[in-house]
Amino acid sequence: MRTEQPKMIYLKDYQAPEYLIDETHLTFELHDDHTLVHAQLVMRRNPACGAGLPPLVLDGQQLELLNVSLDDAELAAADYTLTDSHLTVQPKAAAFTLDTSVRIHPETNTALEGLYKSSGMFCTQCEAEGFRKITYYLDRPDVMSKFTTTVSADQHAYPVLLSNGNPIASGPDEDGRHWATWEDPFMKPAYLFALVAGDLWCVEDKFTTMSEREVTLRIYVEPENIDKCQHAMTSLKKSMRWDEETYGREYDLDIFMIVAVNDFNMGAMENKGLNIFNSSAVLARAETATDAAHQRVEAIVAHEYFHNWSGNRVTCRDWFQLSLKEGFTVYRDSGFSADMNSATVKRIQDVAYLRTHQFAEDAGPMAHAVRPDSFIEISNFYTLTVYEKGSEVVGMIHTLLGAEGFRKGSDLYFERHDGQAVTCDDFIKAMEDANGADLSQFKRWYSQAGTPRLAVSESYDAAAKTYSLTFRQSCPATPDKVEKLPFVIPVALGLLDANGQDIPLRLQGEAAAAGTSRVISVTEAEQTFTFVDVAAQPLPSLLRGFSAPVKLSFPYSRDQLMFLMQHDSDGFNRWDAGQQLSVAVLQELIAQHQAGRPLVLDQRLVKALASVLGNAQLDQAMVAEMLSLPSEAYLTEISEVADVDAIHAAREFARQQLADSLFDALWQRYQANRAISRGTEYVAEAEHFARRALQNIALSYLMLSGKPEVVAATLEQFDAADNMTERLTALAVLVNSDFSAERAKALEVFAENFKDNPLVMDQWFSVQAGSTMPGGLARVQALMEHPAFNFKNPNKVRALIGAFAQQNLINFHAADGSGYRFLADLVIRLNALNPQIASRQLSPLTRWRKYDGARQALMKGELERILASGELSSDVYEVVSKSLA
The missing domain is CATH 2.60.40.1730 (tricorn interacting facor f3 domain)
Structure with missing residues (x-):
């Protein structure tokens, strides 16, 4: 103690x-x-x-x-x-x-x-x-x-x-x-x-700034990695140009350097002129890095470069203001990634991550405001709330002020505070002053923790041709505060007619309609907005583009959700309607499992996804996202009491049913895309990412059939792929299949081929750690003895232990508590070596209140054992003590 x-x-x-x-x-x-x-x-x-x-x-x-x-x-x-x-x-x-x-x-x-x-x-x-x-x-x-x-x-x-x-x-x-x-x-x-x-060896390039200054660019790596730097260099040059064009920000030194380091607690660090990166955030080549890794490198290179202004030239007065630089810079790098790839798909991915992980943080013992009031160890506050929710808060300012107003505000912010250490209030003040706006109520997003809930109801008056939406906002109690004041919640919305067309929107009291999609600000606990000249009962499309980080509820029927999936002009909301439909169907399956009844899948989900799969006009990346069922982690997050076994059984049943019902369409899409891949050199661009994304999610469904032609196709993709995206996907579906001989052979071949590449071996560890096949803990324990595993390397810990505890829910939450004991033992051991990494591995145990009574007792017991284990770092002590409070 x-x-x-x-x-x-x-x-x-x-x-x-x-x-x-x-x-x-x-x-x-x-x-x-x-x-x-x-x-x-x-x-x-x-x-x-x-x-x-x-x-x-x-x-x-x-x-x-x-x-x-x-x-x-x-x-x-x-x-x-x-x-x-x-x-x-x-x-x-x-x-x-x-x-x-x-x-x-x-x-x-x-x-x-x-x-x-x-x-x-x-x-x-x-x-x-x-x-x-x-x-x-x-x-x-x-x-x-x-x-x-x-x-x-x-x-x-x-x-x-x-x-x-x-x-x-x-x-x-x-x-x-x-x-x-x-x-x-x-x-x-x-x-x-x-x-x-x-x-170190370096790759060198030049960049000419908008004022015609020539800047030397260098990426330093160990000699064996010199062939994996070009994607990062290309990303750096793109981000420098984008920041000039979008924010008017020019680089200020004669040289900009990046160094790749194997042992690093974070993704990267924006040190002035000399960025130090985790090697996983720099090194990318088709044969060794997935599409997701290429996109991650592009995003992180941009993020750290953008910090040169939003973090370095203007920095934080104190660490409570951390989101001043991180939330703003995440917003900036998200905009960059959206412009470089598919904006809709980028938004979908960001929101899916936020809802699954940051919303869980908001609902847990470590919940804190974007600008927290207190901390014990600042390293514990490099959180999703500070980064991702902080980015959403900046995005809402952009939504409220418009693109031109936001740019005026950011220009004033950088001009006014260049060379200073300032606060979140200073950022808001610049936005206000540049636009003559009042954001005083909006600032509650910085000081109040928790995820607001927005319940919406409708009323249509056929005689008056008016349609009203009533919004009721609330925010659950968090450890720091029970009562919350109303937020400013910008809601982007549209109204669809019976043909799926957006109708003109005119609020009561307005002289004319203001387009077919608009933003209204919900600022009170309860507020009603009435639209006029509405000829027939419309269907609302709410929170378009996820215009605010809230939990929205509206009593959509499943048929209405199918309609929105097909007709909504907002791409994000088309995906979100599909997610809501999937959640409703999966929760029904969960209830059937809990009641001991046979599982029966609502065929409307099959029909909806068949329609998506057959739509040749949709971006293939969008099709891939819409085919992805909500994760077990998300289903856990939205459950009052998470039934791990029922969630897993329901989701696996749904996947199997969809695979069987959609086999022909999936097989056709897979074969067509794989044929293109075989005949096309790897390119790290959005169109190619999209093709491989759909190809690979199709394969993950198809393999559930166990048909010989699918097994053969999987083995062919594993053996013949010229890129890690296709090879790793083939390995993953084999690892999660019943084909033990093929699985063992593929794992052996993969390890032999990449044993000298630490980052690729991290992926090999993660694929196995995330496998939901029985015996997950034993596999992870065995892999810890593998020569490629190093307990002192943060990437290895995240790849194996983090993947098991945070992604493999069915195995980690084994009813006997073995997963909990395993994680607690490792946190105690890591505490003495690397307190930051130790505290970050604790997250799954901090959510103990989310589970049934037996699991609660087991998880709480392990937290108590960690607390009593000896002299704890402040990092670990803070997380454990707050989790038990």
Whole structure:
């Protein structure tokens, strides 16, 4: 048990820094068994904090202090106070220079925060509070400084020496060492500091900005990965051009660099001019990366590049404002991905993910506002709420202000706050000022946790030809607050006539109709909108494009949902109508299973999907999305009490029935698309992604038939595919089939072919971890002994353990609690190695209240065992203690 409870930090307690750092001069002496860090800080009293010279308290953890000097006078031990987390000195003047030297040990840093070694390469991760593990500093985002960094290391082992900004000098040193100096002319907080040293190769390109400046682009990787960088480079150039055209943002340094690292806690990090990426977010080639991986690389490269303005040039005042940069930048990268691919499919994928995972977070013990009021460990708040819901909040501002108004607001925001550390309120104020708008009520989206519910009812007056929609909004209690004030909920909608055509929309009191699709703002707990000149009872198409992150309910019949699937002019709502129909049918099957009755599938679902499958005009990616049944995780999220066994049985039954009923149409689509794939070179573009998506979901259904021709086609695709998308799909359907000999052979061949590629082996682990065939836990435990698995590598943990606990619900939630014990054991073990990764694996156990009484007791018991296991990191302690509260 911990001896003391970690300290809670509150937004209301924010105070400006007593001192500022104008210049930071760093010198790193890298050695294999230690590193020396010399820091010179040119500092001054913050004029905003009044007179006097209070003590200077610098953050520092796991540092061995060698010496400290104030204005060139070395301090004796009696002249400063040193603890495990702080160095305190007493300045003698309002402006001064502080020098420190420390020894650190990157070679033993398994937490992967601060400076650490990965595969023989030195690299850093300083967000959120990793810089304090490098040197003593004011490690907070509102202290911004100009950095000059000199790095020295053995020239043979570390020929490449990188840091932020532009290179200004380099040369040889004695004893076979060399050095390089980098200067960043832009003020930045310490969390954006970066350093890399290693034996790296690079791919280089050029980009000419809109003001005709030439920027050098470099992607650094280990030599064996040099052939997997071109997609990332192409994505980078696309994102630079898009940001200029869409937001008017131009890159500001002479060089932009990306480095791929194998051991990384996150996807990537936007350090100024030197982005450090998880290798999984950079390396992509047809033979080794799926279509989804290519799209992920494109999106993450764009995301981190876009941070150059929304995060770096304008940064956060404090970590409570994290969504200021992350929510805004996710919104920006989503817009980029929508423009590069299918906008409708991108929106569908984003919303499906949000509903399944962020809505679950909102309903769980870690629920928090987009701008939280408090935290124990900031690393726990790099959440879907901050990122994905934060993006939705920005999107609603765009919806309310319109594209032109939003651009005016973002331009003002960047102009007004360039070089500053600001707040979410500052972002909203810029949007208001640029448009003469009042967003004061809208700001509740930043301060109130939970997913609002929007219940809608209708009324039609045939005599008056009026149609009314009444909206009732509410928001469930969350751990921080029971009562919630009404949100501003923008609802995009249309009304369909009997022929499926949109009708003109004129609200009561308006002089003329305002188009056939419009946005209304629901701002009260209950609000009615009446449309006039409505000739006959219409069918509403509500929340088009998912215009607000809410749970919408309207009493659609299944026939009405089928009608919307066929006729709605909004692509997202066509998909969503299909999802609502599928949910209704699956919930009926779940109830049948629970009652012990025979399962009977509503044939309207078969008919609806047959219509979709036969529609040659629909984008193939859209067809693939509409054929995808709601996941078990989503069905769990929308259940009051999740019956794991019934959910799995119902969904598998529906899949089998659809496979049998639609076999001929699926087989035709599969064969046609596979024939094109065989005769076409792999291209990472939307049209090709769409073709393969439909081909592969068709195969996943077809394999349920077990017919010899399908098995043969699956084996042919596995053996002959020229790309990982088709090969991995074939492997996955084999792994989830009853064909044990074929399954074993395919797994063996795949592992032999890709044993030297860590990222591909991660996919091999995930496919098996996610298999719903019996014996899931035993398979995962056996795979942990495989030579390719490394418990210290976050990607491996996510690929195997994360995939099992978060995706394989039927096996993880085994009635005997074995899955829970397994995960708890691993969290306890990970806690000592990498607290961030340990806390992120806890998510499935935090949802214990969602299940039946027996499972609740088992899951809660494991959380209690973790809590009592010994000295817990603040990361793990916060999640466990809040889950048990």
